[in-house]
Amino acid sequence: MKNQQADAVEMQSIYKYFDNFCALNAVNLKVRRGSIHALLGENGAGKTTLMNILYGLYRPDGGKILINGEPVEMKNPNVAIEHKIGMVHQHFKLVENFTVVQNIILGQEVVKAGCVLDLARARKQVMDLSKTYGLAVDPDAKIEDISVGMQQRVEILKALYRGVEILILDEPTAVLTPQEINELVNIMHNLTEDGKTIIIITHKLKEIKKSSEYCTIIRRGKYIDTVVVKSVSEQQLASMMVGREVSLVVAKAKADPGDIIFRIDNLTVEDNRKIERVKELSLYVKRGEIVGIAGIDGNGQKELVEAITCLTKVKAGKISINGAELQNTSPHYVVENGIATIHEDRQKRGLVLDFPVKYNLILENYNKPQFAGRSILKEPAIHQFAEDSIRRYDIRPEDCASEPARALSGGNQQKVIIARELSENPELLLAFQPTRGLDVGAIEFIHSALIKHRDSGHSILLISFELDEIMNVSDRICVLYDGRIVAEFLQGEVDENEIGLLMAGGERKNGI
Amino acid sequence: MLISILLAVSITLMYAAPLMFAGLGGVISENAGVVNIGIEGMMTIGAFCGAAVGYFSGNPWWGFAAGGLSGGLLALVHAVASISFRADQTISGVAINFIGPGLALFLSRKLFAGSAMTKPVEHPIPTIFGSYAAKSSNLLIKAANIEMTVPIVFICALVLWFVLYKTSWGLRIRSVGENPAAADTLGINVYKIKYVAVFVSGVLSGFGGATMTLAVMNYFTQSTISGQGFIALAAVIFGKWKPHGTMAACLLFGFAQALVVLLGGSNSKIQIPSSLLSMLPYVLTLVSLVLFVRHSTAPKADGIPYVKGH
Ligand SMILES: Nc1ncnc2c1ncn2[C@@H]1O[C@H](COP(=O)(O)OP(=O)(O)OP(=O)(O)O)[C@@H](O)[C@H]1O
Ligand SMILES: [Mg+2]
Numbered sequence: 001m002k003n004q005q006a007d008a009v010e011m012q013s014i015y016k017y018f019d020n021f022c023a024l025n026a027v028n029l030k031v032r033r034g035s036i037h038a039l040l041g042e043n044g045a046g047k048t049t050l051m052n053i054l055y056g057l058y059r060p061d062g063g064k065i066l067i068n069g070e071p072v073e074m075k076n077p078n079v080a081i082e083h084k085i086g087m088v089h090q091h092f093k094l095v096e097n098f099t100v101v102q103n104i105i106l107g108q109e110v111v112k113a114g115c116v117l118d119l120a121r122a123r124k125q126v127m128d129l130s131k132t133y134g135l136a137v138d139p140d141a142k143i144e145d146i147s148v149g150m151q152q153r154v155e156i157l158k159a160l161y162r163g164v165e166i167l168i169l170d171e172p173t174a175v176l177t178p179q180e181i182n183e184l185v186n187i188m189h190n191l192t193e194d195g196k197t198i199i200i201i202t203h204k205l206k207e208i209k210k211s212s213e214y215c216t217i218i219r220r221g222k223y224i225d226t227v228v229v230k231s232v233s234e235q236q237l238a239s240m241m242v243g244r245e246v247s248l249v250v251a252k253a254k255a256d257p258g259d260i261i262f263r264i265d266n267l268t269v270e271d272n273r274k275i276e277r278v279k280e281l282s283l284y285v286k287r288g289e290i291v292g293i294a295g296i297d298g299n300g301q302k303e304l305v306e307a308i309t310c311l312t313k314v315k316a317g318k319i320s321i322n323g324a325e326l327q328n329t330s331p332h333y334v335v336e337n338g339i340a341t342i343h344e345d346r347q348k349r350g351l352v353l354d355f356p357v358k359y360n361l362i363l364e365n366y367n368k369p370q371f372a373g374r375s376i377l378k379e380p381a382i383h384q385f386a387e388d389s390i391r392r393y394d395i396r397p398e399d400c401a402s403e404p405a406r407a408l409s410g411g412n413q414q415k416v417i418i419a420r421e422l423s424e425n426p427e428l429l430l431a432f433q434p435t436r437g438l439d440v441g442a443i444e445f446i447h448s449a450l451i452k453h454r455d456s457g458h459s460i461l462l463i464s465f466e467l468d469e470i471m472n473v474s475d476r477i478c479v480l481y482d483g484r485i486v487a488e489f490l491q492g493e494v495d496e497n498e499i500g501l502l503m504a505g506g507e508r509k510n511g512i
Numbered sequence: 513m514l515i516s517i518l519l520a521v522s523i524t525l526m527y528a529a530p531l532m533f534a535g536l537g538g539v540i541s542e543n544a545g546v547v548n549i550g551i552e553g554m555m556t557i558g559a560f561c562g563a564a565v566g567y568f569s570g571n572p573w574w575g576f577a578a579g580g581l582s583g584g585l586l587a588l589v590h591a592v593a594s595i596s597f598r599a600d601q602t603i604s605g606v607a608i609n610f611i612g613p614g615l616a617l618f619l620s621r622k623l624f625a626g627s628a629m630t631k632p633v634e635h636p637i638p639t640i641f642g643s644y645a646a647k648s649s650n651l652l653i654k655a656a657n658i659e660m661t662v663p664i665v666f667i668c669a670l671v672l673w674f675v676l677y678k679t680s681w682g683l684r685i686r687s688v689g690e691n692p693a694a695a696d697t698l699g700i701n702v703y704k705i706k707y708v709a710v711f712v713s714g715v716l717s718g719f720g721g722a723t724m725t726l727a728v729m730n731y732f733t734q735s736t737i738s739g740q741g742f743i744a745l746a747a748v749i750f751g752k753w754k755p756h757g758t759m760a761a762c763l764l765f766g767f768a769q770a771l772v773v774l775l776g777g778s779n780s781k782i783q784i785p786s787s788l789l790s791m792l793p794y795v796l797t798l799v800s801l802v803l804f805v806r807h808s809t810a811p812k813a814d815g816i817p818y819v820k821g822h
Binding site: 055057076077078081087089093094095096097098102103105106107108109111115116117158 | 678679680681682683684686687690691693694695696697698699700812820
């Protein structure tokens with residue numbers, strides 16, 4: 001019998017050390033049953049670590065966990081699953097070459113005759129769930145072929161399929177569009193009305209305001225406070241989390257664009273399954289200009305980026321920078337021509353996770369004379385460069401140069417990539433979701449880094465699902481829908497609602 | 513004509529059967545993310561135990577079972593080293609390839625009066641038509657009279673395919689080979705699955721070795737297993753880590769060995785030096801790997817030891 005008064009989750013004075021680095025220092029967390037509880041903290045504060053402990057993936061080095069008032073020893077995820085705890089991880093845990101259905105049922109398969117998979121029935125269960133909660137997925141697609149947004153939905157379905165009572169969402173909205181976020185918030189409210197409890201990690205203060213009742217703040221592994229969300233402002237939350245005042249909107253001067261340096265003409269790109277994802281798309285970027293591409297995930301962004309970076313073949317059309325044609329050449333050629341790229345999936349495309357941070361920082365420049373002479377790496381120079389980058393981009397912990405990139409928190413991994421990509425002063429920076437999963441302090445930092453890059457006479461093509469980001473940073477905004485640019489505006493010419501409408505396939509305007 | 517084709521087929525099958533057992537062994541362990549270079553060693557110990565137990569018990573099936581068991585036990589050594597202690601899987605496999613033949617030689621000298629080879633097995637694995645073929649004058653039946661191990665290995669392949677692609681166990685095994693961290697978060701015991709897969713891999717390799725000594729030859733010497741384990745591994749890669757593909761690749765390599773026999777026969781019209789001919793299976797393996805394996809993709813986490821919490 002459940003104790004009706006007890007909190008769904010209570011974590012008391014949790015400690016966690018990685019070697020002798022203290023990731024959690026006496027952190028407390030109390031979550032009321034049926035509530036939505038936000039966990040807020042900077043990149044590397046220890047949020048994911050705390051939740052991994054709750055889910056039984058890490059063993060704490062001290063402290064107690066109570067579920068519904070009963071002490072529980074979370075030895076492994078099985079114990080958590082038994083207590084109906086589900087977790088959607090910040091970095092998805094999906095088997096890439098399995099289908100959506102296979103991923104959802106893995107470990108709790110629908111079978112007949114003891115062990116034979118009943119995929120038809122499984123598929124139906126999944127589709128029922130997907131319909132009930134409005135989480136659209138393609139059940140038979142392989143994970144490697146679907147967008148990050150859909151992968152996210154698969155992860156949520158995975159938890160719902162297991163009948164969770166306590167759902168942990170580690171940055172679930174980092175990759176969702178504004179509309180999808182609203183839907184998710186609705187889903188979360190439906191779930192809590194059902195009596196379920198949700199712990200949500202997010203850096204987006206707006207969402208916390210919209211969705212959560214309580215918010216616990218941790219900073220650098222220490223418990224700061226738990227507040228009732230209604231009674232504090234976004235600004236207050238931000239300062240509590242960072243420990244200083246932060247500005248939520250970037251300041252920037254008006255753009256002063258020069259000549260066109262980068263252009264795409266009538267580009268058509270197909271995906272793995274031979275479906276056209278980019279359709280006769282044309283656009284250009286001028287020197288000293290930030291062009292933002294707004295659009296809902298899955299409208300061709302991934303293929304556009306892969307075409308520009310030569311990771312995929314172009315079916316038709318031209319891509320050129322300073323007159324040099326890039327389509328169907330090689331990624332190396334693209335880099336050589338002054339294009340740097342921040343990829344959407346930092347773990348897959350951005351980093352070699354098992355390499356130390358310092359090698360990750362020179363992945364593109366390892367053969368430049370300052371880092372290698374006659375093919376021999378110059379270790380001291382590399383180390384020095386790493387230390388400088390770490391300081392300049394505030395990558396934490398400060399002494400991580402020789403640590404594997406894997407050991408950094410998600411946000412800090414992203415900073416490593418940005419440090420690397422900006423280090424060569426690229427003519428054009430292709431930034432695809434550059435602030436995915438970053439805290440407000442870090443976003444402020446990266447946005448001002450982008451603007452500084454622009455002000456030094458370089459160009460940026462920003463592709464983001466984050467409408468706020470596009471609106472704040474871009475000088476010119478293109479709206480991408482179904483593989484085409486359907487509208488184009490200068491900053492300030494348009495409001496969020498109008499773009500939101502166009503992103504969803506609304507009427508075509510100022511078409512090009 | 514029909515008879516010589518049939519003969520070529522049955523010789524191909526005879527030589528392919530040991531490869532197929534071992535290849536299936538490779539498929540299951542690699543699908544669970546453990547590279548098994550040690551197949552050669554597991555085949556060798558299986559071949560010896562098959563011959564020895566077959567000789568002493570007078571029953572080839574006891575020998576066959578013993579071959580499988582000994583291969584499985586040796587595989588457990590590989591499992592302990594590479595799964596529990598996270599030793600490099602290639603190095604651990606190489607060690608197995610030293611232990612297998614060494615142990616076989618040691619036991620052979622102990623059991624067979626200091627001889628490095630076993631005595632011939634009196635009753636080898638029976639053939640599908642058995643004594644009926646001996647009595648029959650029908651040449652077709654004589655030519656098609658293959659050993660029971662051949663249908664057995666095809667059944668094994670079918671079972672393995674079914675398990676891997678149609679059951680919940682298979683889904684779990686493959687998930688462990690692709691993304692063990694994902695499997696772990698869903699409460700799947702990654703280590704247990706890897707252990708079971710490696711053990712089964714050893715059993716199948718042992719069967720392959722025993723097939724060599726109980727169906728192809730009828731005794732064990734140091735050269736009974738000479739590279740079949742590695743050819744089987746190549747077949748796994750050639751077969752894209754899938755049971756059916758691997759079976760097909762093994763048939764191809766078996767055919768190469770059959771050619772050695774067929775073309776090397778004294779009554780054959782073309783005379784090729786036998787030493788050149790016996791290179792054929794190995795050369796074919798190399799060539800096929802070079803030419804066709806470009807698009808083959810291994811399970812993502814194949815060969816990477818799984819450490820919790822990383
Ligand atoms: N497996 C590990 N080994 C060593 N250090 C680790 C490991 N996992 C996390 N850390 C360290 O612990 C700290 C907390 O990391 P955690 O991932 O919990 O941060 P977070 O609050 O989730 O940040 P983010 O918002 O960037 O995801 C970081 O400094 C990180 O470098
Ligand atoms: Mg995190």
